[in-house]
Amino acid sequence: MPRVVQKYGGSSVADAARIRHVAKRVAARAERGDDVVAVVSAMGDTTDELIALAQGVTEQPQPREMDVLLSTGEVVSSTLLSMALHDLGRSAVSLSGAQAGIRTDAVYGRARIAAIDTTRLERELAAQRVVIVAGFQGASADFDVTTLGRGGSDTTAVALAVALDAGDCEIYTDVAGVYTADPRICPRARPLHDISYDEMLELASTGARVMHSRAVEVGALYDMEIRVASSFDESAPGTLIHRETTMEQASKVRGIAHQNRIAKVTVRGVPDRPGIAARVFEPLADANISIDTIVQNASVEELTDLTFTVDRADLEGAVRLVEGTMLEMGAREVVSDADLGSVSIVGGGLATSPGYAALMFRTLYKHEINIELISTSEIRISCIVRAAQVTDAVRALHDAFELDRED
Amino acid sequence: MPRVVQKYGGSSVADAARIRHVAKRVAARAERGDDVVAVVSAMGDTTDELIALAQGVTEQPQPREMDVLLSTGEVVSSTLLSMALHDLGRSAVSLSGAQAGIRTDAVYGRARIAAIDTTRLERELAAQRVVIVAGFQGASADFDVTTLGRGGSDTTAVALAVALDAGDCEIYTDVAGVYTADPRICPRARPLHDISYDEMLELASTGARVMHSRAVEVGALYDMEIRVASSFDESAPGTLIHRETTMEQASKVRGIAHQNRIAKVTVRGVPDRPGIAARVFEPLADANISIDTIVQNASVEELTDLTFTVDRADLEGAVRLVEGTMLEMGAREVVSDADLGSVSIVGGGLATSPGYAALMFRTLYKHEINIELISTSEIRISCIVRAAQVTDAVRALHDAFELDRED
Numbered sequence: 001m002p003r004v005v006q007k008y009g010g011s012s013v014a015d016a017a018r019i020r021h022v023a024k025r026v027a028a029r030a031e032r033g034d035d036v037v038a039v040v041s042a043m044g045d046t047t048d049e050l051i052a053l054a055q056g057v058t059e060q061p062q063p064r065e066m067d068v069l070l071s072t073g074e075v076v077s078s079t080l081l082s083m084a085l086h087d088l089g090r091s092a093v094s095l096s097g098a099q100a101g102i103r104t105d106a107v108y109g110r111a112r113i114a115a116i117d118t119t120r121l122e123r124e125l126a127a128q129r130v131v132i133v134a135g136f137q138g139a140s141a142d143f144d145v146t147t148l149g150r151g152g153s154d155t156t157a158v159a160l161a162v163a164l165d166a167g168d169c170e171i172y173t174d175v176a177g178v179y180t181a182d183p184r185i186c187p188r189a190r191p192l193h194d195i196s197y198d199e200m201l202e203l204a205s206t207g208a209r210v211m212h213s214r215a216v217e218v219g220a221l222y223d224m225e226i227r228v229a230s231s232f233d234e235s236a237p238g239t240l241i242h243r244e245t246t247m248e249q250a251s252k253v254r255g256i257a258h259q260n261r262i263a264k265v266t267v268r269g270v271p272d273r274p275g276i277a278a279r280v281f282e283p284l285a286d287a288n289i290s291i292d293t294i295v296q297n298a299s300v301e302e303l304t305d306l307t308f309t310v311d312r313a314d315l316e317g318a319v320r321l322v323e324g325t326m327l328e329m330g331a332r333e334v335v336s337d338a339d340l341g342s343v344s345i346v347g348g349g350l351a352t353s354p355g356y357a358a359l360m361f362r363t364l365y366k367h368e369i370n371i372e373l374i375s376t377s378e379i380r381i382s383c384i385v386r387a388a389q390v391t392d393a394v395r396a397l398h399d400a401f402e403l404d405r406e407d
Numbered sequence: 408m409p410r411v412v413q414k415y416g417g418s419s420v421a422d423a424a425r426i427r428h429v430a431k432r433v434a435a436r437a438e439r440g441d442d443v444v445a446v447v448s449a450m451g452d453t454t455d456e457l458i459a460l461a462q463g464v465t466e467q468p469q470p471r472e473m474d475v476l477l478s479t480g481e482v483v484s485s486t487l488l489s490m491a492l493h494d495l496g497r498s499a500v501s502l503s504g505a506q507a508g509i510r511t512d513a514v515y516g517r518a519r520i521a522a523i524d525t526t527r528l529e530r531e532l533a534a535q536r537v538v539i540v541a542g543f544q545g546a547s548a549d550f551d552v553t554t555l556g557r558g559g560s561d562t563t564a565v566a567l568a569v570a571l572d573a574g575d576c577e578i579y580t581d582v583a584g585v586y587t588a589d590p591r592i593c594p595r596a597r598p599l600h601d602i603s604y605d606e607m608l609e610l611a612s613t614g615a616r617v618m619h620s621r622a623v624e625v626g627a628l629y630d631m632e633i634r635v636a637s638s639f640d641e642s643a644p645g646t647l648i649h650r651e652t653t654m655e656q657a658s659k660v661r662g663i664a665h666q667n668r669i670a671k672v673t674v675r676g677v678p679d680r681p682g683i684a685a686r687v688f689e690p691l692a693d694a695n696i697s698i699d700t701i702v703q704n705a706s707v708e709e710l711t712d713l714t715f716t717v718d719r720a721d722l723e724g725a726v727r728l729v730e731g732t733m734l735e736m737g738a739r740e741v742v743s744d745a746d747l748g749s750v751s752i753v754g755g756g757l758a759t760s761p762g763y764a765a766l767m768f769r770t771l772y773k774h775e776i777n778i779e780l781i782s783t784s785e786i787r788i789s790c791i792v793r794a795a796q797v798t799d800a801v802r803a804l805h806d807a808f809e810l811d812r813e814d
Contacts, residue, residue, distance in 0.1 A: 015463075016464045053423070053483070053487065054486075054487065054490060056423030057423045057426055057427060057491045057494070058491060058493065060493075060494065061490045062489065062490050062493040064500070065486040065489045065490045065493070066486070066490075068501055069483060069486040072479040072482050072483055075476075075479050076457070076460070078475075079473070079475045079476040080460065080461065080464045080472075083461060083464050083468045083472045083476075084465060086465065086467075086469040086472070087464070087465035087466075087467065094472055094475055096475075099550060143506060144506075
């Protein structure tokens with residue numbers, strides 16, 4: 001029997017009317033005779049409300065308890081969707097992440113799926129039930145509830161699709177797919193027909209938050225094709241995330257990603273000795289501060305400048321840690337800048353097509369946008385710019401690379 | 408090590424400030440070196456809000472899903488109390504009913520506890536943690552979430568106290584204990600020093616909803632003494648529910664219970680044959696309509712009148728079912744009255760002290776309160792009266808039996 005795993009995001013189940021709408025879609029798919037597993041996020045702003053509840057009680061919510069608390073949001077929406085299916089005369093059952101057999105490590109707040117025991121899922125599917133799984137959560141070996149981090153329901157869906165050997169994995173959201181740029185700031189952005197896992201990862205990690213990165217990683221690892229589409233507009237085909245884009249698109253800019261809220265830390269006059277980078281970055285890693293771009297200048301008189309970027313929220317902590325280690329190592333000073341953003345072009349084969357980088361830099365220059373830092377990967381070129389200029393940069397690059405044209 | 412199970416009701420954990428207050432009380436008890444297990448209800452009106460959410464999706468929420476949905480309310484409050492304890496520097500862990508080892512049958516909405524596997528609880532207590540258990544819930548053999556019915560957190564607490572062999576079982580609520588009558592309608596009511604399990608059961612089942620009846624039944628079965636006290640006023644000692652009241656109180660009216668919203672159904676001209684009662688009441692039992700008082704008049708010419716009372720909400724269904732069976736059996740008519748209530752005197756040994764019944768009837772007569780039906784048990788005499796006269800009846804009986812005097 002064909003199998004599909006569908007995922008419905010928080011805005012798709014934000015109220016009773018939307019839940020009934022989703023139930024109709026799920027029931028229609030089951031009507032075709034397919035095994036249907038639907039993964040749901042928490043309703044609308046539930047997760048934020050639960051966080052606020054915890055913060056009312058304590059400034060430092062204990063991570064284990066926070067996970068249990070947050071997991072209730074998805075449990076609630078899963079029961080409501082199951083009830084709505086029953087109301088349509090369709091047999092359904094809601095399962096928590098733990099009941100769905102999703103086993104994770106015990107890293108609260110960002111647990112990783114270790115294995116999926118599909119016994120219960122298979123039993124429910126065999127009984128002709130639609131299975132509604134509470135997304136974003138699993139259980140540790142100790143049967144304590146864990147959560148997979150913001151957007152984790154996407155990962156739940158893709159991992160379940162892999163574990164259940166589903167033919168289709170469909171992520172339904174409030175936008176029409178993966179766009180060439182964020183349509184909220186770039187009016188000419190349009191949904192892509194398809195995109196490769198790697199390109200999607202670059203887009204996701206540099207700000208196009210249509211999908212959880214780890215969901216894409218799981219898809220890439222197991223070669224599970226993922227369709228991202230709108231839960232509101234059934235006519236739009238959405239975007240297929242898969243292994244390869246077609247040959248003609250193999251070397252082409254596919255999208256423009258951006259990020260706001262980037263901060264830059266520069267350590268000046270660092271003694272250029274082996275082990276210095278470790279001394280800088282290990283304390284940051286221990287404090288769970290993630291580093292994006294790192295640039296080290298050429299050494300002058302055995303002193304070098306080390307620059308890196310962090311999320312703006314982590315700036316204060318990063319500076320404090322770096323000052324602690326670096327000034328005692330003899331570095332001259334630690335300076336920072338909190339008002340930055342990034343803009344990136346993403347596409348297969350960019351690294352081997354130097355013309356793209358040139359066009360990117362020329363376009364930014366023409367719009368009087370100064371580049372503070374540059375970083376590149378195989379399929380991405382990112383420029384750190386002033387936060388206030390990010391929107392202009394996205395629009396200018398979208399035009400320059402003619403992304404409003406159909407594939 | 409001395410062990411205590413405490414239960415905090417919904418109004419005691421209604422907001423962040425109250426949760427922090429409860430955390431202080433729990434921490435203070437743990438400070439004394441006791442093993443502490445705290446059972447919590449859902450915050451304030453959470454359960455009603457969750458019910459409304461389900462009713463927005465469907466008029467007939469599926470019972471299994473409803474239980475999962477409702478169980479999240481207690482999970483939320485348990486995590487918040489655990490966080491508040493961590494904030495006070497006290498090690499704590501929240502457990503769902505399933506995690507706490509509470510195994511029930513699979514009768515959703517009013518599951519009964521089958522057994523408690525204390526492995527996890529003992530492990531957490533041995534690790535010097537305060538254990539916060541989400542009340543009102545358990546898990547079926549299939550590890551599906553079940554709920555114990557409204558007020559079920561009391562039953563959770565008493566059952567855990569029994570399973571853990573706790574020295575103390577304390578139910579904290581928003582009133583100062585078990586009152587001689589409902590203080591909201593009887594200003595002279597006062598908290599009782601102690602009361603027997605049986606008396607408490609009669610009070611609970613006839614309207615004094617301080618505690619879940621099944622919690623008292625479990626207490627009686629295992630001889631677990633239960634203290635009911637206020638979570639707000641620490642100076643008040645509350646009421647001890649235990650096997651025997653002291654000898655002097657053994658034959659004395661202890662309290663006045665009342666109920667509003669009672670309806671009466673009378674079937675006139677029922678052929679007086681064996682099996683008639685079963686024909687009337689079996690369909691009602693199947694429809695989950697509970698019957699209180701039943702009165703059958705003496706037979707005249709092999710015809711009898713059968714009268715029973717139900718909750719007002721069940722009246723329509725009861726009449727429909729009874730008409731279905733009775734009119735076909737040849738009964739003359741089914742009439743009903745929806746505007747009734749009850750008032751009861753409760754106390755050990757009432758059955759053997761006829762003076763109490765006489766004083767009750769005389770008092771009601773003096774206040775021009777007509778008695779529609781009378782029912783009695785070993786320790787209770789109940790009169791069905793007009794709903795509008797219930798308050799007057801309670802006050803008059805409270806005065807007549809001098810319940811404002813100290814024990």
